[in-house]
Amino acid sequence: xxxxxxxxxxxxxxxxxxxxxxxxxxxxAIADGLTGTPPQYxxxxxxxxxxxxxxxxxxxxxxxxxxxxxxxxxxxxxLKAPGAGxxxxxxxxxxxxxxxxxxxxxxxxxxxxxxxxxxxTNIWTAAAATPVPPGAYRTTGGGMTGQTNxxxxxxxxxxxxxxxxxxxxxxxxxxxxxxxxxxxxxITSASLSLTSSILFQHIVDFDGDGTTDPAVVRNTGGGxxxxxxxxxxxxxxxxxxxxxxxxxxxxxxxxxxxxxxxxTDVAVWRSGPPFGxxxxxxxxxxxxxxxxxxxxxxxxxxxxGDYDGxxxTDVAVYRAGAAAGDHSFWYYRxxxxxxxxxxxxxxxxxxxxxGDYDGxxxxxFAVQRNGGGGQARFFxxxxxxxxxxxxxxxxxxxxxxGDYDGxxxxxIATARGSGGNILWNVLRSSDGVATQTVFGLSGSDxxxxxxxDGxxxTDVAVWRxxxxxxxxxxxIHKSSGGDTQVEWGQNGDYPVANYNQH
Numbered sequence: 001x002x003x004x005x006x007x008x009x010x011x012x013x014x015x016x017x018x019x020x021x022x023x024x025x026x027x028x029a030i031a032d033g034l035t036g037t038p039p040q041y042x043x044x045x046x047x048x049x050x051x052x053x054x055x056x057x058x059x060x061x062x063x064x065x066x067x068x069x070x071x072x073x074x075x076x077x078x079l080k081a082p083g084a085g086x087x088x089x090x091x092x093x094x095x096x097x098x099x100x101x102x103x104x105x106x107x108x109x110x111x112x113x114x115x116x117x118x119x120x121t122n123i124w125t126a127a128a129a130t131p132v133p134p135g136a137y138r139t140t141g142g143g144m145t146g147q148t149n150x151x152x153x154x155x156x157x158x159x160x161x162x163x164x165x166x167x168x169x170x171x172x173x174x175x176x177x178x179x180x181x182x183x184x185x186x187i188t189s190a191s192l193s194l195t196s197s198i199l200f201q202h203i204v205d206f207d208g209d210g211t212t213d214p215a216v217v218r219n220t221g222g223g224x225x226x227x228x229x230x231x232x233x234x235x236x237x238x239x240x241x242x243x244x245x246x247x248x249x250x251x252x253x254x255x256x257x258x259x260x261x262x263x264t265d266v267a268v269w270r271s272g273p274p275f276g277x278x279x280x281x282x283x284x285x286x287x288x289x290x291x292x293x294x295x296x297x298x299x300x301x302x303x304x305g306d307y308d309g310x311x312x313t314d315v316a317v318y319r320a321g322a323a324a325g326d327h328s329f330w331y332y333r334x335x336x337x338x339x340x341x342x343x344x345x346x347x348x349x350x351x352x353x354x355g356d357y358d359g360x361x362x363x364x365f366a367v368q369r370n371g372g373g374g375q376a377r378f379f380x381x382x383x384x385x386x387x388x389x390x391x392x393x394x395x396x397x398x399x400x401x402g403d404y405d406g407x408x409x410x411x412i413a414t415a416r417g418s419g420g421n422i423l424w425n426v427l428r429s430s431d432g433v434a435t436q437t438v439f440g441l442s443g444s445d446x447x448x449x450x451x452x453d454g455x456x457x458t459d460v461a462v463w464r465x466x467x468x469x470x471x472x473x474x475x476i477h478k479s480s481g482g483d484t485q486v487e488w489g490q491n492g493d494y495p496v497a498n499y500n501q502h
Contacts, residue, residue, distance in 0.1 A: 073103020
């Protein structure tokens with residue numbers, strides 16, 4: 001069994017664990033502001049949320065409050081993580097854009113939820129009505145001299161994404177202050193909802209249910225530059241199937257979650273000269289095209305992943321050293337700030353082995369190298385745990401990244417052909433134990449590991465084409481127990497879940 005000639009992708013989507021909601025304590029009346037030119041803050045109302053049982057990295061953060069207060073332009077709300085953790089203005093002094101302004105005279109009355117997934121009117125614009133319509137809103141800055149009206153939205157998820165498990169668990173606070181006299185109100189209830197991003201490696205989840213979907217791409221246009229169509233059998237059943245024309249036959253297929261909505265986006269990378277190679281991404285959150293000029297012919301785009309820890313895949317390429325002994329480079333564009341970063345790691349002849357080996361929510365830099373004597377050596381530069389290297393497998397083994405033991409860390413994993421079968425070898429990061437599974441036929445099958453049963457562990461799986469259009473199957477060895485098969489695709493298709501073999 002040789003290394004695949006078609007591969008695209010790397011670290012997979014961050015799928016959300018069930019949401020945990022923590023009720024606020026310390027609600028009550030908001031002390032009135034002081035007389036004088038605003039802001040003249042009264043005593044703060046500090047609402048506390050006792051967070052326990054969460055693990056890093058955080059996926060989503062939502063905060064809501066229920067209450068009433070006349071003159072919403074008086075109030076300032078700030079959410080803060082435990083201890084020395086970061087804080088973010090949730091909404092502040094709506095309508096204030098000049099020094100001494102009293103802001104909007106509209107009233108708060110009802111329940112207001114703040115989340116990065118809210119779609120609708122900016123709360124500053126909504127305050128043209130009174131009371132401010134209860135509902136879900138994005139967080140905003142504002143409430144200061146020179147502020148635009150409405151101010152731009154901000155991000156709860158990005159602000160708190162970098163917290164460690166120890167920093168997440170503890171007392172969060174929502175501080176409410178009144179910056180002007182004469183208008184009063186109270187908060188009757190509040191809650192904080194959090195989800196942890198379980199880093200399911202290599203998942204291919206187009207419907208966002210946390211389970212790998214059977215999916216193939218097909219050259220429906222014919223010829224070397226024919227139109228490619230993506231066919232997906234959605235495991236959630238809503239809709240049951242999807243058909244998406246996207247890319248051409250010479251593209252590399254790059255299914256990842258680039259927009260952070262926990263659904264895999266249909267995407268390709270098209271090679272070209274310097275400044276002429278592009279990622280073409282169909283963002284599932286909006287149905288819009290994102291074009292990102294990145295890389296050049298000869299680069300390997302199979303290292304895309306979340307390098308900055310914000311829950312979104314960053315476009316990336318691996319540029320191998322040109323000649324023996326030359327160093328290799330990893331390049332990625334941060335989805336947080338748009339900056340391009342280059343990291344020197346590896347050398348000519350290495351194979352990239354991207355993944356999150358230390359479980360901090362960020363892709364690490366790793367390569368597989370011929371270690372001599374028929375052995376392969378993995379070199380890993382981890383973002384939090386430093387560099388390490390170890391012997392595992394043979395130099396011709398195919399790297400099949402995934403979290404096979406469910407500890408939210410990428411395991412070193414390879415596959416090789418032996419006697420017509422496929423041997424899957426995994427070095428579990430949870431306990432250092434090496435396991436071997438015999439599954440699949442080396443002469444015909446495509447490697448398609450993923451989380452097929454939705455239990456948070458990568459499953460061994462293959463796709464087997466057949467000339468009979470009714471006998472093309474995904475075969476899955478479930479980590480939760482038992483084997484299963486799903487009919488999907490036809491001979492000549494390419495299974496999307498094979499995208500990040502190395």
